[in-house]
Amino acid sequence: MSLYFLCFILFSVGLYCVLRKRNIIKIIIGIAIIEYAVNMFLILIGYRMNGRAPILEKGQAITNMVDPLPQAMVLTTIVIGLALVFILVALAIRIYEKYGTFDITKIRRLNG
């Protein structure tokens, strides 16, 4: 239970970072932290107390294994997260070239 709680705290830290920070690099870090929190949550969903790795060997019974499916999901989301952070950082670099600042409050030519 405490693991889930820690996971939730990590999520909240990321969310705070996205919502409150003014530096766009910090916002990107916040997005990455939220993603790690959700990935961790997915791993926790499939975890069993004292479970073993889900590798099927000859002669071994399928007992007390952790669920391998969330692990496969997490592998996929890590790759997606990588692509996303890539794009965000590339955008941040370009934004710095155009605006000369990382401050989100000064990057305001549009009025949503």
Added chain:
Amino acid sequence: MKLLILFTVIPLLGAFLTALSGSLLKKHINLIANCSTVFLFAVSLKAAQLVSAHKVIVYKMSGWSFPLGILLVADGFSVFLLVIVNLICFLISIYSISFMHNYTGKWKFYSLFMLMLAGLNGVILSGDLFNLYVFLEIASICAYTLVAFGIEAEQLEASFKYAIMGALASILILLGIGLLYSYTSTLNMADMALVLSGKPQGYLIGFVSVLFLAGFGLKAALVPFHAWLPDAYSAAPTPVSAVFSGVFVKTLGIYALSRIFFNIIGISDKLLQIFVALGIISMVVGAVLALSQSNIKRMLAYSSISQVGYIVFALGIGTPLALLGAIFHVFNHATAKSLLFFNAGSIEHAVGTNDLDKLGGLNSKLPLTSGSTLIGAMSISGIPPFAGFWSKLIIIIAAVQAGYIGLSAVAVLVSIVTLIYYLKLLNNSFFGKPKEYPAAIKEPPLTMKFSMIVLAAVCLFAGLLLLSPARNFLTQAVDVLSSGIKYKDILFGALK
């Protein structure tokens, strides 16, 4: 049915080949994309025909048996959207041939465009919740990049804003999927519906519903979550705006929302009321904000929010007639709004600006653009012979029948407001005093004209879809939605 895998494989292959031969083919790089989108449109029509015969067709990826593997499922609703997506994307790939001449790196545009199409088709066909998320991310990441395609300051800013909000939405969706997986131990949509129907609807389902509403609501740009949309639409290159408002928002937002809530979780009265509330708010706020815009693309963007509000409102009423209205309005809005974005692009191509204050008197110089803008605008604001009138009429009749009399009056009022701002658009750009323009104004090249004429014809004649033989195309989509969680039984029947 092997046909279904083509919808994701062909655009992926097209994107790959386009990226590979970018420096080889140079100017003619669009050929690969054009050929594949034409082919996909033909295949989607074939799929529609097959679905009307078999009701639902299923493809098992790599031959894994049912609960283990990933399924691609095409039923009436998904085939309906497939046809729209592939029609619009085909026309956009034709339109972009000459439009994208002004940009460098044409092959990058086409490569990203094809990847996005793969994502959209994947979202529509996926029968597996996590797979839906993966395709959704493919489409979204391409969308963030395409918004920033011109690398101007405004475009980068819009793209960053959109990317951060979109990333948060995707994470909420993933969290919801994880929670549902832990509750049901399955990711297959039909299997999940089966497990959920046997379990009590506790707080968890409510929490997951909120996560999905926020996540997909942001993708659909419903009003509390709409802030990214006007910036992204007005900054993106015009063909990309046309994809966004024509199909992107509908696939990622409305399709995914209604698939999950109607067919998997099962719709409840509370959820329907939330849909009605979100729909009405989006409708009103979008229309009011559109009134004061002076940039054509921004105006069209706010109008999109308003029209998506109509669709969600109709989904929220939930009677079969209202669902028919919602489905038909999806079709009409996709065609008419793409047409209007094409026309905005044509004006931009001819004059170099989209600012209403700097335009005027273009009617004699751009007769085709003027005519097709008139058709698109009249269709969206619901003037009788055009298709948009029929869908709005159906929605309003359904609202009155379901007892939402006050809200149907609001819908009519918003329709009038829509007419007002489209008249403003027409008046300021095509009529009135001609302004000084730097260069000679020409009608757009043939490829752009082709897309505009086709869509204008669709807007004119789409009302005929309500007549008997073609009506099946709409009603089979409505049947899927109104069958609710019986979706799983239909799918299990097809798997046997």
